[in-house]
Amino acid sequence: MIVPFEHVLAMASALFVLGLTCTLVRRQLIMILIGVEIMLNAAALALVGASAFWQQVDGQVFVVLLMAITASEVAVALAMVFYLRHRKGTIVADQFNRMHG
Amino acid sequence: MNGLELIALTPVLILVLGGTALLMAGAWYRQPDPLLAGGISVALAAGLSALLLTPPVQEIAGLFSSTPYARFFTLFWSLSAALMLVISVRYVKERSLPAGEYVSLVLFATAGMALLSSATSLIGIFLGLEAFTLAFYILIACNRHCDLSAEAGLKYLVMGAVATGFMAFGIALIYACSGSFHLPEALQGLAAAGALRPWGLLGWGMLLVAIGFKISLVPFHLWTPDVYQGAPTPVVSLLATGSKGAVAAALIGLFASGPSGWTDMTSLLWLLSALTMLVGALCALPQTNIKRLLAYSSVVHMGTLLIGLLCQTSDGLAASVFYVTVYCIASLGSFAIITSMADGTSEPTDLEQWRGLGYRHPVRCGVLTVLLLSLAGMPPTAGFMAKFAIFHASIQADFIGLALVGILASLISFAFYLKVIMVMFMTDETAPACHPGTTLEHSVLAICTGAVLLFGLFPGLLFDLIGSILP
């Protein structure tokens, strides 16, 4: 392995933090979901790196599973976004605040 | 994966295949009654197979176990799902929810819960969790006539997605540090890891965030009241019991299999538990919506459950299993009552709508009183024995401070449970009557109340069972 494992992890972590920051600072639903995608991809990156580090395929198997799950989640999420846009005419997350307290 | 493992997986397969079949049937056949009946029978069949079928192997594909412990929870979630579907019958019809999708999603979620409770690997945990979370995304938002339902769905979705991110990354880090997804090895790997240990610990921390979201520990609990309020009540009954209970069951399994990264964070868990109990109880005090109130009550309960887990003694774990079981029964029953009072357009959620309802619907309000008292931990209901077991374990493990916080939270909790009872019985009869409820719904209530009282008077039954199945 050319790249030291710690560097892979650091990279993945940076990616994760970026994704998290995206979810935190953006208000558009789409952007929040993109942030989540970035977080998941960071996980995938770390998994692949670890898989290489431990010389196992388990990590890669999990990445495949992760991709599948991400895909289904995105499917549900986009359907939801569409539905919400249809109902309320907006996809700004904070507009949905009828329930609180 | 060989045939024996498939046999061991029968209950889950029944759930999944049954769910799929019903989904398809629902596409052509839109009568809700047969679909729901099918769903109930599938759930019962799964439960029966879990009960009767002795699995030939103990572990399935290195992901899931089929130990008595796993079978117990598979049975339990199947039964819960069956009960939940029973109370959904009228609800789905009157609100014209898509029955096929509804039933199949419930069955999928149940399968996910069963898998999660029996997970022996991080992948298993992830899969099980995602399976029912995805189902719940849709179930929560499935009432298309209701804005709140959509809002609740959105909140659960976004929060759930972020939590998934945390979980995935946490698992990746744990794997990176230990080189295995299988729990015992993953745990050992952490202990052995040298330079990678910080990453491993961080991974466990992220896993904790995700799990904290699922079982709504403070400060990850904020979605709970909103989602409970907005989601269709039968769905909440499963969300409050199955989704939390399955995670708790997985946690218990995790704690039972050895010291994890969280052992190093005992004081953090202590803090989380204390915070969760106190914040939950205090927030519940001023609530005027019974669903939100029960949401916060579930927050308190999860905090209390954490005490049992923290102890990491066999008594503590047994107490936790008992606690989860009893909490789920009482909680399911409470939401079932709200469901039974709902009609096509409205349901009594605001406490104003409960004023004097104890005189209009004496039996159901009496039952609700018993269930609330069980949630509060009043003898002779099972809730008391659960609380007793938890406090016993915590004092035994020298978590006396936490026990005292628990006592305090319990005291505050009584205030809000009693508030509901007072509204039902101690006010003038002003609220209009609600739906009288069907026989089916009443039978669910009878089962829940009966169980709560039975396990309260003869907790030995459940304790013995738990003692024999605990890993």
Add this chain to the structure above:
Amino acid sequence: MSETLLFLIPLLPLACAVVNMLFGMRLPRLFAETTAVAGVATSTALTLLFWDYSVGEGTRAVLGTWLSSGSLDVAFALRFDALAAPMTLMVTGVATLIHLYAVGYMHEDQDYARFFGLLNLFVFAMLTIVLADNLLVLFLGWEGVGLCSYGLIGFWYSKLDNAKAGTKAFMVTRVGDVFFGIALLWLFSLTGTLSISEINAQAASISPGVVIVLTLLLLLGACGKSAQLPLMTWLADAMAGPTPVSALIHAATMVTAGVYLLCRMFPLISLSAVGMTAITAIGALTALYAATCALAQREIKRVLAYSTMSQVGYMFMAVGAGTVSGAMFHLLTHAFFKALLFMAAGCVIHLAGNENDIFKMGGLARRSPPELLWVFLAGAVCLAGVPLTGGFFSKDGILLALFTHGDPVYKLFWLVGVITALLTAFYTFRLVYLVFAGEPRGHGHPHTIPMQMRWPLWPLALLGLAGGLLNLPVLVGGGERLHHWLGGQAGRHVTASHNLEWLLIGLAIVIVAVGWAAAHWRYRVFRGARDTKTTRFLLDGWRADQLVDLMILRPFNAIAGFCWIGCDRTLFDGTLNVLASQARASGNLLRRMTTGRLSSYLAAFAWGFLLILGWVLMTLVGRGGGH
């Protein structure tokens, strides 16, 4: 077995009381009256019948166990002995006459059953005091008379003032009971018994200091019942009750219970010279105080009430001077003439048309049946101590005992006694003149006096006038019969040289004469009421009520208010309320976290993550430091 029959003496009135209370209103009036009178009369007869039991050591009779626990064993037991017998006879006898009088007095009242029931119950309680063998049974009677007195003072309850007077009487006497109670407890823990005779037998073994305190406690207990300083304020107000009640309870019997108690416990209290002096001092002070108050009173019954206090003060002085026989002597004669005076006063009030104020009476000598003047006069001369009457001999005996006491301070008490005698003579004749002499000043319509109210006066008049025979001093050829009868319980035998005795008798005669002359001069002709500071001060009983109000009632009320509002409401409930509202407030604060906006939920997520991250770092750093 036959001594158990002694219990019939107190229990008969009790039975009649119970019958009257339970069924009195459902039965004809005649039945209630007959039951009441018959019960007491039978008791009198029984007392005479059983008289022999009292000879010597007396007889102890036990009915059964009352309380038995640990080392405590109290029985319902009575002792009929030389001290109790004459007292019993007096109580039952006077009570019989008063009951008869009451039949006439109450003949218009509708609530007769309650009245006779309580009156009978009172006789039972009083007899219990008199006959009690142990202190607890005595206490039973002690509280019983208090209760009956309470019920009867406030008999006409629809006037709230009457009820208040009853309450006041009960309360003040209860204050005295506290001290009696403490003494009782202490005596038990010292001697291990509550039997009066055993306590007296063991008295010598109690350390002198303790005896002093015990004596003072008993004295204060006695003060409550006997309306002595400082617990005297209730008696004057107690006159709100029906006149027969005043005659029976607040003149003849109950108020002398204190004296009787001291006589009972004489072997104990006589061990303490300090205690004895204190008793005398209290008696002397009360005698003087009450006599001065009587000077200015306007209500006929209040005059008599103050005179009662004053006379009971004499009895206390007698006990203090060590002569039980002297005290008992005065007690008996006083019972006769004071009951007589009250009953006669009742007739007077009847005649004056329910007018109480003596300034508005006058001229009754002409309007009344002549016998009333005579019996009233008989009582008055006894009270004033006109020579040869019963009152004269008994009072003189006490003064002699004071004078001959070894301690020089008793000379001072004697002087007080003499001055009081002078005042007594003055206010007694003032009363007679104001009521009977001169022209009628009132406008009340006279009521007729029924037969039952007239003839019970005669026996009492006779007894009062001839009461001296009971204990006639040797000097005038008497045999001091009471003293000898009491035997070992009689206390000090007062002896003095004949010259001294004659001297004192002479002085007494002079005093009566001066008192009469002054009253004659001042009140022969009514010159209108004088309303000066002094008279008002005396009329209000030296403003003792205001003093009590200021010193005790107001602070009591204030503390009560503090306990309730200050402590319970504000402090304890306040703390709880603050806790509750804090919980609610923090709940409201915390629920604001649930803003409903996803962004803040996610932020909380992030904060939670940071918390965990920080914890992980701390764990690692801590671990690193450990290595």
Add this chain to the structure above:
Amino acid sequence: MAILPHIPWLTLLICLPLTGAMLCMLADERERTSHWLALATTAIIFVITIGLFISYGAGGAGWLLHEDAIWIDRYGIRYSLGMDGISLLLVLLTAFLHLIAVLASWPIERHAPRFLGLLLLLETGLMGIFLAIDLVLFYVFWEVMLIPMFLMIGIWGGEQRRQAALKFFLYALAGSLAMLVALIALYLLHGEQTGSYTFALAELMKTRLTLPQEILLFSGFMLAFAIKTPLVPFHTWLPDAHAESPASGAVDLTGLLLKTGVFGMIRIAFPLFPAATRFALPLLGILALTGLFHAAWGAYRQNDIKRLFAYSSISHVGLILLGLAAWQITAWEGSILLMLTNAIATGALFVLIAMIRQRTGTCQIDELSGLWGQAPNLSALFLLFALASLGLPGLANFAGEILVLIGTFQTHPVWASLAVVAVVFAAAYILRLVQGVIWGPISGTRITYDLTPREWLILVPMAILVIWLGLYPAPFLTPLHEPVQLLLGGSP
């Protein structure tokens, strides 16, 4: 009961009211049926307790009756019941007062079946408390009793009923949760020492504890008992609860609920922690004295008769606790007797207050006046019980009080002397009440009828008891001798 030795009488005492309660609840909307049902149940229970009293009234060492079975094996919790002389008396009292309470709740029209059901449920709880000798079993009954009381106050109470009910419940609960912690801790300590994990009272008494441990655990238990008793300064829930609760609820509250606290001390707290008890007795005595005076003063200023008697109950409890703190046999027997007598006298008063309220619509002293003129029988009985409550010799309370005082004087003369002073205080507030209510000008003609036959039936037995206990308490003292001796045997 030599004739029928195999009948589990104690279980019967617990189960009968429970059965009755369920039947009553089932008899929903059929009010008369439920009344007779409840009456029959309580009557049967009362007859059984009378039988027990006749059979075992002579007392004796150890348990007179004992039943034992495994309940929850995992924690060594047993269903074990035991009756000694003390519990015999309290069981008798419970049965009697419930019979009275059922009779007294005859006028309740609103949801009578439920009310009676709760009343019987309460009886179950109380019986359990007085009979349980396994700590968890005791705790279960201890808590069970709260719910019916809470509902009775909250549903059938007065204006402020909800606040009062909540205050009562939470206050009591705070105490019992503290007890729960102490109870588990004691169990674990005992288990670690001996290896046998059990909640049996007799076994736990053998635990060896250090003084700090004892004091800590003792405070846990005592907090529960002190709140329920109630000991000043934990008493403020009682006046509210009393003022708001319905008549029969008040009878139960003052007659029995308060006694459970004292009973808990006698049965559990003192025997379990002798060293801590020795340490705490002076404090208990001082608090008891404080309560005695404080509550008497508090009572003096009350305008609501129920509130007044609530304070009077607190004051009496002060005297009861003083007797316990004296740690002397006469004082203890007096305390227990006083528990009985106070329950009867104050209970009767609450019944009477309800009757007055029913007739006049108020129980404020300043709104009432001259009752004697309108209802002499009622007033006479009111006076009788008020006088008993005041401690008039010859009536019930005096017997208990004097025993307490005599006993206390043996060990603590100053306490006893001060306690005597409180007797005047009792006279002060009671006479003020009587003066305001019974005497005085007749206020209008609001009362149209005197006692009804049913009311006579309630009050006459109580009146007879009050006089009987005052004059011949021996039958009720006899069964106490041995248990009290046994309890006092160990420490101070």
